[in-house]
């Protein structure tokens with residue numbers, strides 16, 4: 034083929050009408066490509082080898098060029114894209130082709146007859162060492178890494194943010210809790226976390242996932258109480274395009290799909306309507322989901338960690354929770370103790386939260402006096418660790434002192450009288466008294482500053498004035 038017109042067709046408009054110039058360009062191009070490159074090959078319209086140069090035949094381990102002629106291109110070069118070029122008529126101008134352990138930089142072009150029909154393709158090995166392209170490849174790798182890191186960043190929202198190190202506490206109750214949770218991390222069974230609100234169920238679920246073999250896959254959380262009943266099914270299982278009125282026309286993935294390979298945390302599982310309970314049970318048994326409005330079953334591999342702050346057994350007895358689902362979820366159950374039963378951890382938790390508050394606000398870190406800690410220890414903490422964090426946040430906001438004292442907490446913690454009203458006490462009276470106490474405590478804490486007191490009470494200044502005007506003696510503030 035060398036010396037012949039390779040019939041690469043270039044439009045006359047590019048080179049004027051001069052056939053001479055066109056032929057010279059084609060000849061020179063071909064000769065240069067063939068001699069500078071590491072190999073050249075041409076195939077016919079059926080992608081059979083029509084010609085190959087010596088260099089390429091040697092590189093491909095053939096004794097002679099004749100050995101290749103007439104054979105299907107893939108028999109000679111398994112990863113070749115020459116057939117694709119013939120079939121599509123589209124060139125592949127620059128590509129990295131794997132040949133055994135080698136990587137070859139190749140370029141492939143269709144060959145057309147004078148009428149423009151594809152009659153074959155020609156390929157050149159431009160380099161046989163990719164390191165010639167080092168600057169280009171390095172740039173590509175750099176961009177690739179940046180993309181990966183951006184993707185990781187996005188995915189982080191779906192990964193466990195907390196490990197067992199984030200679960201603070203050295204009380205016997207907490208040590209036992211972490212022991213059970215570590216064991217659960219090693220097993221792939223469903224876990225049921227039981228505990229009052231704010232005891233750290235979600236935090237523990239994160240930690241279990243992070244210590245489990247699924248830790249490189251997503252951690253997805255769903256608070257069932259926060260999703261309207263009518264949307265729960267789509268939230269769980271996803272919806273096919275246009276599955277229900279108002280649904281995203283493109284359809285959407287459900288939490289099970291998003292958590293595939295990883296862990297799905299279902300908070301307040303006791304709030305699930307019975308019909309969805311039946312569907313959840315099926316998914317847990319079959320590990321298959323059927324998105325709303327689609328009749329396709331999708332396989333998923335999800336470990337469920339469920340949590341509840343209500344007595345699920347009682348719900349089962351009342352017929353509000355399916356017994357079979359309860360048993361399915363309750364394979365491994367872990368009870369989180371309320372804060373009042375692990376007061377030994379109070380100091381460590383206070384220190385952790387004060388450090389976090391300072392980090393977030395940029396203010397110097399506060400400390401706490403012994404009396405301050407004692408005041409906190411005397412409180413019942415119905416909202417548990419979350420309540421503790423909120424109380425500390427408010428105290429830091431309201432006090433200028435470096436060390437928080439009992440007086441800083443008193444207005445923030447309900448008194449015994451309001452916490453446990455005596456029998457026979459009318460609700461209306463109790464409310465009035467509680468309100469008066471809270472207003473007085475807030476005013477005292479705010480040093481008489483009404484705006485600050487209103488802020489502390491979570492009401493507007495106008496409402497505070499109104500309440501003060503109505504309450505005898507309230508005007509003193």
Ligand SMILES: Nc1ncnc2c1ncn2[C@@H]1O[C@H](COP(=O)(O)OP(=O)(O)OP(=O)(O)O)[C@@H](O)[C@H]1O
Nearest residue numbers: 199200201202230231232233234235236342418419
């Ligand atoms: N042992 C702990 N160490 C440090 N922080 C904790 C600990 N336990 C709970 N927390 C913090 O307390 C807050 C409440 O915890 P979390 O949301 O996990 O509770 P929950 O039991 O899931 O609450 P709910 O039932 O209301 O959803 C979070 O900010 C969490 O980080």
